[in-house]
Amino acid sequence: MKMWAGRFKKETDKKVNDFNSSISFDMRLFKEDIMGSIAHSTMLCSKGIITEKEKEEIQTCLNDILSELLNGDAILSPDCEDIHMNIEQLLTERIGTAGKKLHTARSRNDQVALDIRIYQKSEILEIISLIKNLINEILALATANTSTVMPGYTHLQRAQPITFAHHILAYAQMLRRDITRLYDCYDRTDEMPLGSGALATTTYDIDRMQVANLLGFKDITKNSLDGVSDRDFIIELLSDISIIMVHLSRFSEEIIFWCSWECKFIELDDAYSTGSSIMPQKKNPDIPELVRGKSGRVFGSLISILTTMKGLPLAYNKDMQEDKEALFNAIDTVKLCLEVFAPMLKTITINKDRMLLAAGEGFINATDCADYLVKKGLAFRDAYKITGELVALCIENKFTLNTLPLADYKAKCEVFDEDIYDAVNLQNCVNERKVIGGPSKSAVLNQIADLQDFIKHLK
Numbered sequence: 001m002k003m004w005a006g007r008f009k010k011e012t013d014k015k016v017n018d019f020n021s022s023i024s025f026d027m028r029l030f031k032e033d034i035m036g037s038i039a040h041s042t043m044l045c046s047k048g049i050i051t052e053k054e055k056e057e058i059q060t061c062l063n064d065i066l067s068e069l070l071n072g073d074a075i076l077s078p079d080c081e082d083i084h085m086n087i088e089q090l091l092t093e094r095i096g097t098a099g100k101k102l103h104t105a106r107s108r109n110d111q112v113a114l115d116i117r118i119y120q121k122s123e124i125l126e127i128i129s130l131i132k133n134l135i136n137e138i139l140a141l142a143t144a145n146t147s148t149v150m151p152g153y154t155h156l157q158r159a160q161p162i163t164f165a166h167h168i169l170a171y172a173q174m175l176r177r178d179i180t181r182l183y184d185c186y187d188r189t190d191e192m193p194l195g196s197g198a199l200a201t202t203t204y205d206i207d208r209m210q211v212a213n214l215l216g217f218k219d220i221t222k223n224s225l226d227g228v229s230d231r232d233f234i235i236e237l238l239s240d241i242s243i244i245m246v247h248l249s250r251f252s253e254e255i256i257f258w259c260s261w262e263c264k265f266i267e268l269d270d271a272y273s274t275g276s277s278i279m280p281q282k283k284n285p286d287i288p289e290l291v292r293g294k295s296g297r298v299f300g301s302l303i304s305i306l307t308t309m310k311g312l313p314l315a316y317n318k319d320m321q322e323d324k325e326a327l328f329n330a331i332d333t334v335k336l337c338l339e340v341f342a343p344m345l346k347t348i349t350i351n352k353d354r355m356l357l358a359a360g361e362g363f364i365n366a367t368d369c370a371d372y373l374v375k376k377g378l379a380f381r382d383a384y385k386i387t388g389e390l391v392a393l394c395i396e397n398k399f400t401l402n403t404l405p406l407a408d409y410k411a412k413c414e415v416f417d418e419d420i421y422d423a424v425n426l427q428n429c430v431n432e433r434k435v436i437g438g439p440s441k442s443a444v445l446n447q448i449a450d451l452q453d454f455i456k457h458l459k
């Protein structure tokens, strides 16, 4: 029989019962639900709303239910709709009247808001720690490759020389921002909604701050309607996770490109690659491809919750039950991706020779040639034009700027001298870019130290 049977003359339709039920997915919140109920009953007792004995009975039984759920022994029923009613039902079956008192001054509306916030807070910290691991792998790889010259690209055309360290550190910077965004989201998730009741609080003299303190929340929500109907914190986390997935997806795309026969800049370890069922020679980068692909479902979760919330009147509406699957799916996905990404990176092989070879083609030192002339007194636009003509000459006669004879240089502009070969040497082109944020070894070492410092000072 349903909890609300008193008001109803008919049983719920079987299909409606299944349609309405969320236990198949919100059972994931059982720990959070029990933690919340234990704190709520402690508060009810200290405010004299239930007795000490009733509190003891409730809490002992809730702890038993918790261990049974952890062991997989407790049976949850789809007839009890959701995790909140299932646990209350188990409690009441076992201890009778005291169990029936637990829901005093509480509604499922503030209860579910509380459970999700507790859950989300702990998941945010787990995601942060996984990102931290990934940044550490990038830092290790970067430290070993501060002199590994490779072409930097714009429009996927070779543009200017950089190092592999510099390139991958760009992703460490993105991930660093992801961590700070997650901390911001944690801060806004860290408000305790219980006591909002169904929508208009309660006439009991409750102590919301006590519940917040017991559950480790820094503050309480400030408006009961908002307390039960706010899902901004979920939208915010899904936005943050979507941005993380954009970063992982871009990184994946580059890894896939670097693994191609066209590049062969890196090779993934056998343990992080797959073969083909028909082509015996194939070694496919399925892992980064899947990470790139899975970004789609995360963006889907974000769009789904945005659409669900748009236009909902205050306060609670059942539409909001749709928040959880989207949230769970996005969290599971990003954790999975981060978990495979870090060891995949740790085990890659770097083909420094292939990178250098690629850097040697495509005239990526042309800007340096122009800058050489500027340093000898020419205006940049004139230097740019002369260098363009030299590149055309090289293409015509199959030279590079490093092999073009000095006589050809001088024929275009008198100020060229032997030192042009130092100026267009790739290693020099990189190491002369000493500006903060640049690819020179010294700038990259500073960048690494700064990121290490960031990681060290994380809460």
Ligand code: ARG
Pocket (backbone or CB within 6 Å): 022, 026, 082, 108, 109, 112, 316, 318, 320, 321, 322
């Ligand atoms: N299962 C519901 C949810 O996830 C819990 C709150 C239900 N409240 C209600 N008045 N029907 O949103």
